[in-house]
Amino acid sequence: MTALQSPALLGGEPITKSADWPGWPPRLSGLNEALAKVVEQDRWGVHSDVVKEFEEQFSAYHDAQYGLAMANGTLALSAILKALGIGPGDEVILPAYTFLTTATAVMDVGAKPVFADISPRTFNLDPSEAEKLVNNRTKAIIPVHVGGNPADMSSFNGIAARHNLHIIEDAAQAHGAGYGGQKVGSLGKASFFSFQSSKNLTAGEGGIVLTNDQELYEQLHPIYNCGRALNGAWHQHISPGMNYRLSAFQAAVLLFQMKHLEEWAQLRESNGLYLEKLLNAIPGISCARREPETERNAYHLFIFTYDEEKFNGLSKAGFIKALQAEGLLATDGYQPLYLLPFMDYSGPPLPATESVCRQGVWLRQSQLLAGRGMMDKIAVAFRRIQKFSRQLAGLAAD
Ligand SMILES: Cc1ncc(COP(=O)(O)O)c(C=O)c1O
Incomplete structure (x- = not known):
């Protein structure tokens, strides 16, 4: 029985090899031809039909009316904050268990990031903790769908209605996630996604803003497209905008992967639920x-x-090292953002955030695209490590 054998760190045969997992980013056949088609076109950037088509497909898939593709998720969040008129003197509430730039985009527009604690069950921003920090300077809350697990959006929308605030979804990690009969990305005032290399849909870099609000969509245009209004002339600059646009080559890669997004999302969901059952029993x-x-x-x-x-x-x-030796793609996770010296944080420690940072471990998404048998192997690796944990702990202490 494999489960009884020594773990790889104690000389046993590894359960698997990292090369056994589906590669990421995905090397899809036909992608080179899709890119070659862009080469033949006259528009490789601004006004490209490929970018437009990607915006339409991605927003429709996420139940949102409007989409604007941008250079990355960080700039997409900055663009939303600017379009909502958020700036110096304003506060934005967000979790400290997230990627750095959820907070630095807020700082970039001159507003103050205010960190609220997360739920120790879901690891997402806790609505009641966020609501405690609302005051007359608060302009928005950014629930992050951490790891792709939807945040408690109905509670956040209740807070928004009570206090007249904007809810901005950080859906950077949540392509294709579903909540309350809709996809995430369409559940607040606006949302953004990331297409950075590790993400579930990727062009190496890239991002998009989604919204159902036509006025906001129009306000986003001069911000991301050099001060130009929607349908404005090339040299008609109505405000001092920046350039946050995505190229047609990136859009072509994303559009090509869109054909697979639903199938991949279904596979991650069924393998994820199966793996949770196996691992929660440990x-x-x-x-x-x-x-x-x-x-x-x-x-x-x-x-x-x-x-x-x-x-x-x-x-x-030591546990992560043992998982890696078994061939699993396992890593440590976030540290509390407010502990970073440049955050200038003066609030209390956030106990759930600190505990999840101390105890949290991540497995990379590409492993959930493997067959069911590989999920069983992951669980065998965990059980084997637990069975030999005393020896492994001794090894780490040597
Ligand atoms: C939760 C979260 N927010 C924001 C971002 C920023 O996105 P990007 O890397 O595309 O700028 C990322 C991605 O790294 C992320 O994971």
Whole structure:
């Protein structure tokens, strides 16, 4: 029985090799031809039909009326904040368990990021913790769908209505996630996604803003397209805008992957749910829980907490090293953003954020695109490490 063999770190045969997992970014056949078609066109950037088609397909897929493709997710968030008139003197509430630039985009427009605690169950921003921090300077809340797991959007929209605030979804990791009968990205005032290399849809870099608000869509134009109004003339600059546009080559790569997005999302969801069942049965492992309205987790990251006490004191670093030796693509996760020296944070420590940062472990999304048998192998690796955790802890201590 494989489960009884020694872990790879103690000389056993690794459960798998990292090369056994589907590669990411995906090398799809036909992509070179799609790119070659752009080469033949006259428009490689601004006014490209390929960019327009991608915007239309991606926004329609996420139940949003409007989409504007941009250079990356960070700039897409800056553009939303600027279009909403958020700037110096304003506050924006967000989690500290997220990627750095959710916060730095807020700082970039001159507003103050205000960190609220997360739920220890879902690892997403806790609406009641966020609401406690609302004051008359608060202009927006940014719920992040961390790892692709939808945040509690119905509670956030309730807060928005009570306090006249904007809800901006950070859907950078949540391509194709479903919540309350809709896809994420269409659930607040505006949303953004990222197409950076690791993401579930990728062109190496890239981003998009989605909204159902026509006025906001129009306000975004001069901000991302050099001060030009929607349908404005080339040299008609109505404001001091920047250039945040995506190229046609990136759009062609994204458009090509769109054909697979739904199939990939379904596969990650079914493998993710299956793997959660297997891993939640292991003492000391707790996978991220869902909101009741969630219909699909995008599983950009498969996130769980690890309790070393249930593994004979084997440290999280030692546990991750043992998983990697078994061929799994496992990493440590975020650290609390407010601890970064340049954040100038004067609030209290956020206990759930600190505990999830201390105990959180991530498995990369591409593993969920493998067959069901590979999910079983992941669970075998965990159980094997637990069974030999005393020896592994001793090894780490040597
Ligand atoms: C949660 C989150 N927010 C924002 C971003 C920023 O996106 P980008 O890297 O495309 O600028 C990322 C991606 O790295 C992210 O994971």
